[in-house]
Amino acid sequence: MSIKLYHAKHSRSLRVLWLLEEAGLPYTLEVVDLALGNTGGENYAKINPLQKVPAIKVENEVLQESTAILEFLANRFDLDNLLVSKDHEDYGRFLQWLHGGESGFGMYLSLYFGHTVLLPEEQRNKMMAVWAADNLKKILNLFAESLANRDFIAADRFTIADISVGYILYGISLLGKQEEMAPKSVLAWWRGISERPALQKAISL
Numbered sequence: 001m002s003i004k005l006y007h008a009k010h011s012r013s014l015r016v017l018w019l020l021e022e023a024g025l026p027y028t029l030e031v032v033d034l035a036l037g038n039t040g041g042e043n044y045a046k047i048n049p050l051q052k053v054p055a056i057k058v059e060n061e062v063l064q065e066s067t068a069i070l071e072f073l074a075n076r077f078d079l080d081n082l083l084v085s086k087d088h089e090d091y092g093r094f095l096q097w098l099h100g101g102e103s104g105f106g107m108y109l110s111l112y113f114g115h116t117v118l119l120p121e122e123q124r125n126k127m128m129a130v131w132a133a134d135n136l137k138k139i140l141n142l143f144a145e146s147l148a149n150r151d152f153i154a155a156d157r158f159t160i161a162d163i164s165v166g167y168i169l170y171g172i173s174l175l176g177k178q179e180e181m182a183p184k185s186v187l188a189w190w191r192g193i194s195e196r197p198a199l200q201k202a203i204s205l
């Protein structure tokens with residue numbers, strides 16, 4: 001089965017690349033230029049009309065939402081060691097953070113990036129940056145409470161939920177804000193999973 005990932009460095013496509021490397025699935029990579037509002041240009045707009053990364057093509061099927069892609073690939077390719085089954089006691093927390101990595105954290109990470117580094121300086125809004133940072137901290141606190149002192153989010157092992165929220169810590173770390181924003185238990189969890197060879201390989205591509 002052929003898998004093609006459309007990827008831009010530092011973007012949410014890192015989640016998918018990380019999973020592909022963890023699973024050892026064969027894939028081809030097409031690197032697209034990340035440009036606010038025109039990512040990948042006209043050609044990429046035919047794959048993802050939203051012009052955002054990631055997108056993935058599996059045989060003839062195209063998907064464009066990073067955490068849905070994680071779930072799709074893990075189920076389609078029977079990566080049971082990276083999933084948590086519905087009868088497991090940690091199933092709820094697994095889903096909460098698999099989805100919460102994007103639907104909870106994602107918007108605030110984007111707004112924080114936009115209003116601190118991505119937008120031209122004259123278009124940045126300080127209040128928006130503060131509001132986004134406050135919300136990131138609130139969710140990080142909720143995450144810390146839920147994580148307690150676990151090494152992984154669910155089932156005492158690494159799963160796609162760790163990839164989903166792991167990308168958020170990756171983004172916050174790119175800005176050098178992890179110590180300021182994340183509680184200690186979150187930093188310890190992130191240190192553990194950020195050393196995984198699959199992530200290191202994905203970051204290097």
Ligand SMILES: N[C@@H](CCC(=O)N[C@@H](CS)C(=O)NCC(=O)O)C(=O)O
Nearest residue numbers: 011012036037039052053054065066
């Ligand atoms: N919810 C989407 C968000 C995708 C997204 O916003 N990607 C960013 C990069 S991290 C992007 O392509 N931005 C380019 C733009 O907004 O023009 C997902 O998780 O896949």
